[in-house]
Amino acid sequence: MLKVEEIHTYYDHIHALKGVSLEIREGEIVCLIGSNGAGKSTTLMTISGVLHPARGRVLFDGQDIAHRPADRIVGLGICQVPEGRRILPRLSVADNLEMGAFLRRDREGIRQDLEKVYELFPVLAERRRQQGGTLSGGEQQMLAIGRALMGRPRLLLLDEPSLGLAPIVVEKIFGIIQQINRDGTTILLVEQNANLALGVSDRAYVLETGRVTLSGPSRELAHDERVRKAYLGEQ
Amino acid sequence: METFLQQMVNGLTLGAVYALIALGYTMVYGIIQLINFAHGEIFAAGGYIGVITLSFLQSRGVLEAHPTLGLVLAFALAMVYCAFLAVALERMAYRPLRDASRLSLLLSALGMSIFFSNGMMLCQGVYDKAYPIQLYSTGQFTVGGAVVSYIQVYIFVGALILMIGLNLFVNRTRLGKAMRATAQDKVMSALLGINANRTITITFVIGSVLAAAAGVMVGLYYGSVRFDMGFIPGIKAFAAAVLGGIGNLTGAVLGGMIIGMVEVFAAGYLASEYKDVFAFIILILVLYFRPTGIMGEQVDDTRV
C-alpha cells in the first residue's frame, strides 16, 4: 500500500532522514520506534507531504506522492494524528471533527462516521460544544484520533499517541487503535514506548539518527537483544 | 443632552464604517500575520467605483427613476471590483513572499499602498469627486433632539447586515471554519486537506468586499471621494483593529465603534481640528500598555 524508498529529508541544512525505506501492506499495523530526534515525526510529515524529500520516493498504491502538497495527500486517504495532537484550539469539538471531513462531500457518510466517533469516544459527544483547546490531554488525543477518522483514512499515521497520558488512558487508546485496525484501516504507528508499540503491531522498524537500523516482525524484534537493550530498558 | 445624542448617532455611523474596514485588517493579520497597508486603498477604490457607477447612471438619466437600484448596483460593483483587486494584490504582492521574512512582506504591502493610491490619482485625478447624493441625502428624522439622516440609518443597518453575514460565514459554514482553522494552525489545516492558498484568497476577498462597502458608504456620507481618502481611515481602522485585539473579529467591531465614538466626541467637545489625532493617541496607548488589545488573547497562540 505504502512504500517509502530511500528518502532524504532536510530542515534547511539539517539532514534529518538519511535514506529511510519502509513498507506497509494493506491491513497491517506497522510501528516505527526510535529515540528522541531519530526522525520518526519527520518520516510521517514526509509521507503526509508537509515536508518533501530531497531524494527518494513515497509510493502510495504505486503512485509517487513525494512532491504533492499535504492538502492533496489527505484526499488519497492518508490521515495523520500528529505529534502533540494539534487540536484547533478555538474551534469546538464538533467543528474539529467536521474539519476532519473537510474534503468529503458524502453528507450521509459523514454523519454516520460522526456517530461512530462519538460512540468510540463518548466523552467527545458530551463536550461537542466546548472549545478544543479546553480539553484535557487524553480528551485531546481522542479528539485528534476521531478527527483523523472523520477523513475515512485508508492509512492512518499516528505520532506518539501515548505521549503524556496516564497508563489507563494509554491502554484505552491502544485498544481503540487495534479496533480501528480490525475495522479495516491500515496503521503506521510511531512510538517511543517500544514495549507498547511492539505489543500491538505486526511489524516494526527501528529508526536511529535518520536511518532504519532494524526491521522485522514485532514479535521477533521484541526479543532482539539490541532492541531490548536500547528501547526496552534492559541491561 | 441633544448634542450628546447627536454625537452618539454620528459616532455610531462613523464607528460602523471603521469597524467594516478594521475587519479586513484583522482577518488578514489573523491568517498571515501581515498588516495589509494597501487595505485603505482598497476601501478608497470601492468609494471610486461607487461614484463612477452612480455618476454613470445619473448621466444616463436612470438614477432619478431608480435610486435604490442605483445604490444596490454601486455597492455590488464596488464589492466585485475590490474582490478582484484583492485577489490580484495577494497573488502578485504577497503570495510570492509567503516564505520570506515578515519585514519583506510588510514592505511589499507599503509599496502596494503607495502604488494603488498613485494609480487612483493618475486615473481619477487629484481633485475630489462628488457623489450624486442629492437623491439620498434628503430624508431625516429626529429622536430626542438628535437629527438622524436616512443615510446614517442605511450605513448603520448595511454595516450591521454585513457583519452578521460575516459572523454566520465564519462560524457556521465549512469554508468559514476552514478559514479559522488555517489561522489557528496552518500545518494541521493542511493535514486536514485545507488548501491554505485558497483560504487566504477567500480571506482577502471578504475583507476587501467589506472595505468596498465602507468606501461607498463614506462617499455617500461625506458626499465625495478622493484618491488619498484611504490613508487616514485606513490608519484609524488599523488602530481599531489593534485596539480590539488584532486577529479578533469581535474586537475589530468593538475597536471600530470605540474609535468612531472617540473621534466624534473629541471633535465635538474638545477640538474638531484635532479629530484625526485621537485614533493615533489610542493606537500608541494600546501598543504601549496592552499590545494584545481588548480581546486579543487570540493572537499569541496562533501557530505559524
Ligand SMILES: Nc1ncnc2c1ncn2[C@@H]1O[C@H](COP(=O)(O)OP(=O)(O)OP(=O)(O)O)[C@@H](O)[C@H]1O
Ligand atoms: N522544524 C525543524 N527544524 C530543524 N530541525 C528539525 C525540525 N524538526 C525536527 N528537526 C530535527 O530533525 C531530527 C529528527 O526530528 P524528528 O522530530 O523527526 O524526531 P523524532 O524521532 O520524531 O523525535 P521525538 O521522539 O522527540 O518526537 C532531529 O535532529 C531534530 O532536531
Ligand SMILES: [Mg+2]
Ligand atoms: Mg516526533
